[in-house]
Amino acid sequence: MVKLFIESLKLSIKNEIEYKASFIMNSISQFFVFFTYYFTIVALFNKFNNIKGFNVYEILLCFSIIQFGFAFNETFFRGIDRFEDLVIDGSLDRFLVRPRGILFQTMCQKMHLIKIFRLLQAIIILVIALIKLNISWSITKVIVLLLMLISSTLIFFGIFVLTASYCFITVQGLEVKNLFTDGGKHMAQYPISIYKKGIVFVFTFIIPYAFINYYPLLFFIGRTNNILYMLSPLMVFVFLIPCLLSFKIGLKHYTGAGS
Amino acid sequence: MSYITVDGISKTFKVAKRNSGLRAALKSFFNKEYTYIDAVKNVSFTIEKGEIVGYIGPNGAGKSTTIKMLCGILLPTAGNIKVNNMNPFTDRKKYVSNIGVVFGQRSQLAWDIPAEDTFDLLRDIYNIEENEYQKTKEELINLLDLKDVIKKPVRSLSLGQRMRCEIVASLLHNPKILFLDEPTIGLDAKSKKIVRDFILKINKEKKVTIMLTTHDMTDIDKLAKRIILIGKGQILYDGSLSDLKQKYGSYKKITLITKDTIKDIKVKGLISKKKIDGGYSFIIDSNVLTISKFINNLSTKYSIIDIDVDNENIDDVVLKLYQDYEI
Numbered sequence: 001m002v003k004l005f006i007e008s009l010k011l012s013i014k015n016e017i018e019y020k021a022s023f024i025m026n027s028i029s030q031f032f033v034f035f036t037y038y039f040t041i042v043a044l045f046n047k048f049n050n051i052k053g054f055n056v057y058e059i060l061l062c063f064s065i066i067q068f069g070f071a072f073n074e075t076f077f078r079g080i081d082r083f084e085d086l087v088i089d090g091s092l093d094r095f096l097v098r099p100r101g102i103l104f105q106t107m108c109q110k111m112h113l114i115k116i117f118r119l120l121q122a123i124i125i126l127v128i129a130l131i132k133l134n135i136s137w138s139i140t141k142v143i144v145l146l147l148m149l150i151s152s153t154l155i156f157f158g159i160f161v162l163t164a165s166y167c168f169i170t171v172q173g174l175e176v177k178n179l180f181t182d183g184g185k186h187m188a189q190y191p192i193s194i195y196k197k198g199i200v201f202v203f204t205f206i207i208p209y210a211f212i213n214y215y216p217l218l219f220f221i222g223r224t225n226n227i228l229y230m231l232s233p234l235m236v237f238v239f240l241i242p243c244l245l246s247f248k249i250g251l252k253h254y255t256g257a258g259s
Numbered sequence: 260m261s262y263i264t265v266d267g268i269s270k271t272f273k274v275a276k277r278n279s280g281l282r283a284a285l286k287s288f289f290n291k292e293y294t295y296i297d298a299v300k301n302v303s304f305t306i307e308k309g310e311i312v313g314y315i316g317p318n319g320a321g322k323s324t325t326i327k328m329l330c331g332i333l334l335p336t337a338g339n340i341k342v343n344n345m346n347p348f349t350d351r352k353k354y355v356s357n358i359g360v361v362f363g364q365r366s367q368l369a370w371d372i373p374a375e376d377t378f379d380l381l382r383d384i385y386n387i388e389e390n391e392y393q394k395t396k397e398e399l400i401n402l403l404d405l406k407d408v409i410k411k412p413v414r415s416l417s418l419g420q421r422m423r424c425e426i427v428a429s430l431l432h433n434p435k436i437l438f439l440d441e442p443t444i445g446l447d448a449k450s451k452k453i454v455r456d457f458i459l460k461i462n463k464e465k466k467v468t469i470m471l472t473t474h475d476m477t478d479i480d481k482l483a484k485r486i487i488l489i490g491k492g493q494i495l496y497d498g499s500l501s502d503l504k505q506k507y508g509s510y511k512k513i514t515l516i517t518k519d520t521i522k523d524i525k526v527k528g529l530i531s532k533k534k535i536d537g538g539y540s541f542i543i544d545s546n547v548l549t550i551s552k553f554i555n556n557l558s559t560k561y562s563i564i565d566i567d568v569d570n571e572n573i574d575d576v577v578l579k580l581y582q583d584y585e586i
Contacts, residue, residue, distance in 0.1 A: 004383040011369065011380055018371045018412070094367050096332040098384050099356040105384075252334060255272055 001104065008108035016113050023114070031117040038063070038125055052194045058221055061129040063189040065213050067122035069152025070185050075119055077157060079110035083164035092254065102251065103161065103244075133221065144216050144230045151212040151233035156181065158236070158243040159207065165243075168250030180207055188213060211235040260344075261305035262468060263329070263436070268338030269492075270299040270324050298324040300492040301338070311462050311469045313483030313500075317581060321492040322472040326438050329470070330360055342436065356385060359434035361425050363441035368413045374424040375409040378431060385432040392431065399427045402457055419450030426454065430461070437461070439471035443478055455481050476577060488580060495584045507579060509546040515539045515557070516565035526556065538564075 017023050041063060045056040054062075074081065083106060086092045095105045135141060159180050188209035192200055204210040211232040219229040276292040299321040306312055316322050327333045328340060331347030331354055340347055345354045368377045382392045400406060403423040408416060416424065422442065429437065439458070443451045459482060461467045473479060479486060479500065486503065488496040496503065510530065515521075516538040524532070528548025533540045543553055550568060557563065 004380075007380055007383045011372065011376055014372050014376065015369060090362075090365055093327065093330075093332050093362065094360075094365070096351070097330050097355045097358065097360045099352045099386075100384055101352075254333070 004100070004104075005108060009111060012111040012113055026114050027117060030114050031121070034067075034118050034121050037067075038121075051190065054191050054194075057129045057132040058217070059190060060125055061133065061220075062191055062213050062217055064122045064126040064129060065148050065152050065217075066185055066189045066209075068119065068126065068149055069154075069156050069212075070181070071115055071119040071122055072153045073156040073160060074112055075115040076111055077107050077160060078112035078115070079106040079108070080157070080160040080164050082110065083160075084167045087167045087254075096254075103247065106164075135220070136222070140230060141220060144220050144233075147231075147233040148212060148216050148220070151236040154236045154240060155207070155209065155212055156185075158240045159184075161240075161247050162243045165246040165250040168253050184209060191217060208235050208239050262308040262343060263306040263470075264339075264341045265302060265304050265325075265329070266339045266341075267301050267303050268299060268325075268328060268335040268340060269297060269301055270321075270328060270333060271336045272296045272298055297492050299328070299335075302489070302492070302494055303338075304487055304494065304497055306468060306470065308468055309462070309466045310485060311458070311471070311483050313479040313486040314470055314472045314489065315474075315479060315486055315577065316472075316489040316495075320489045322489060323440060325489070326360075326440055326470070326472060330358060330438055331355060356432060357435045359429035359432070359437045361429045361437070361439045361442050363422065363425075363439070363444040366413070366421065366425065367428055368421065368424055370414050371412055373410050374405075374413055374416075374428070377413075377428060378409070381428055381431050387432055391433075395431055395433060396427070399430055402460065403427060403453060419446050419453075422446060422450065423453065426457065433465070434467065436468045436470070439469065439473075441473055442471060443473060443475050451475075451477075458482055488577070490581065490584055496580060503580075509544055510579075511543055511545050511550060512569045513541045513543060513550070513553070514567040514569070515541065515563060517561055517563050519561040521557070521561060524556075526553070529553075 038060070041059060042056065044051075045059075049055070051059065079086070080103065086095070086106065086109075091109070092102070095102050095109075098105060163181075184203065184207055187195065187199065188203060192203055192210045192214040195203075200210065212235075215229045215232040218224050219226070272295070273293050274296055276294050302321075302325060314322055314325070324333065328335050329342070329347060331351045334348045342354065343357065347354050368374050369380075378396060381387075382389075387395075400409060403426065405420070405423055405427065408420045409424065409427075413421060413424070426442070442458075443454055446454065455478065458469060458471070462469055469482075471478070471482065484499055484501075486496070486498070486500050487494060514535070521532075521539055526548060528544045528546075530542040530544055541553075543550070554563075554566065
């Protein structure tokens with residue numbers, strides 16, 4: 001499986017550099033556009049010293065973890081994000097006659113490698129935040145950081161799969177999706193405690209963003225020693241179950257796309 | 260037990276009903292009405308190992324839907340499919356490593372890169388052992404005359420070259436069954452011939468069981484000993500091509516050039532009469548009405564400039580079948 005993924009990766013690279021000029025221009029613009037996100041945060045903190053007790057580097061840490069997860073999905077799992085295309089043009093038929101999992105093939109089929117610059121940025125910001133925060137490092141701190149990064153990646157994966165399942169009901173991609181991915185992403189970039197109760201509820205129990213970057217963040221920056229806070233990113237696996245299940249059910253109702 | 264057993268399968272699609280116009284569009288937005296369309300109704304047949312079967316029928320008859328169910332892409336609404344003791348849909352992963360599928364209207368090759376790169380990817384998808392892969396690839400490329408072609412980006416290939424690459428892609432894993440959905444669509448005569456010769460060859464040498472759909476009757480004539488005709492989702496004829504030809508083979512097509520107007524003729528054995536440019540075209544059943552009698556009959560009443568007698572070709576036979584069954 002790993003071999004196939006790497007082989008697909010190579011193919012994607014070949015595909016993208018086929019048009020050289022466009023590749024270079026896109027890379028440059030991708031790299032710089034997303035820095036503006038971070039500039040706004042820094043600008044904000046020039047006015048206020050903290051937001052509900054979080055300083056600028058804590059916010060940037062929170063921010064970069066969500067960005068990391070999202071950019072990772074956009075880079076490597078782009079195909080799932082654009083699943084409706086496969087249903088519309090019938091490529092899904094092709095996947096179904098190959099002896100591999102559908103989601104895995106979807107991942108391999110389309111990667112948006114240009115987004116790797118966004119991923120790179122998230123990592124750069126993450127590292128800056130970590131250096132400035134004076135973390136008293138320990139093995140549990142390393143584990144919680146890794147858990148946050150992994151669960152952040154998985155939560156967006158889950159959302160992508162969930163919305164992909166919806167394509168089996170109506171071929172049009174769901175705009176509601178953006179409420180949870182783009183909208184959710186923007187909200188979750190900040191510690192969840194700064195929001196009103198209703199929003200906290202949605203992003204805790206419906207889409208568990210709070211479990212991946214708020215509770216573990218509290219543990220990571222030393223506000224609590226409760227081990228549950230550290231392990232809370234594991235909740236993402238509970239979230240993944242209905243996502244994957246709905247995809248499986250959707251596949252059963254697939255009706256193809258003409259001859 | 261046959262190799263492929265299809266037992267009473269049906270497939271019903273739910274389609275949203277929508278009239279034209281903004282009002283209707285708004286109405287359907289709030290209260291969608293659905294109609295149910297039976298794409299395939301109670302279809303049964305069996306195919307033995309090593310057979311080539313031509314699956315024919317007009318557009319929208321249910322050919323592609325049947326093929327998709329046989330490939331495990333669609334789940335039948337009712338009925339059962341067993342291929343080599345496997346259920347295509349539920350045993351999908353195991354099943355599809357034994358089949359090859361060519362969708363003539365849909366490419367599986369990556370557009371911007373050479374076909375060979377897609378082949379390499381398929382090697383990993385199917386987990387083909389390197390030596391075996393190289394051997395199969397060489398063999399297929401030689402047979403289909405693709406030596407230089409596979410190094411060029413797919414977007415720069417001609418349709419015929421691309422189709423041949425598609426066929427290679429579908430056979431790299433040495434499947435036991437090959438489904439070809441319109442493999443010669445849009446190809447020129449030379450490419451068609453290469454593809455046909457190739458299909459015959461792999462059937463003979465590798466004992467690959469082949470099911471093909473096509474609108475090209477020459478394909479059927481050259482390739483399939485047995486045909487299954489489907490119309491409006493139901494099987495109308497399942498049998499040998501020669502039987503079909505014999506049944507309709509006594510039919511002759513007579514083209515008559517005349518300036519006269521020929522009125523309706525009532526004579527036993529005349530199947531059809533059609534006005535054409537500069538004359539008429541008749542189809543008669545020569546078992547009932549001999550050609551000489553028919554021409555004699557006409558020449559006494561009308562002045563005939565030219566006459567041409569022709570055997571019906573397979574195209575007309577099929578058209579007539581369609582007519583007989585009113586599809």
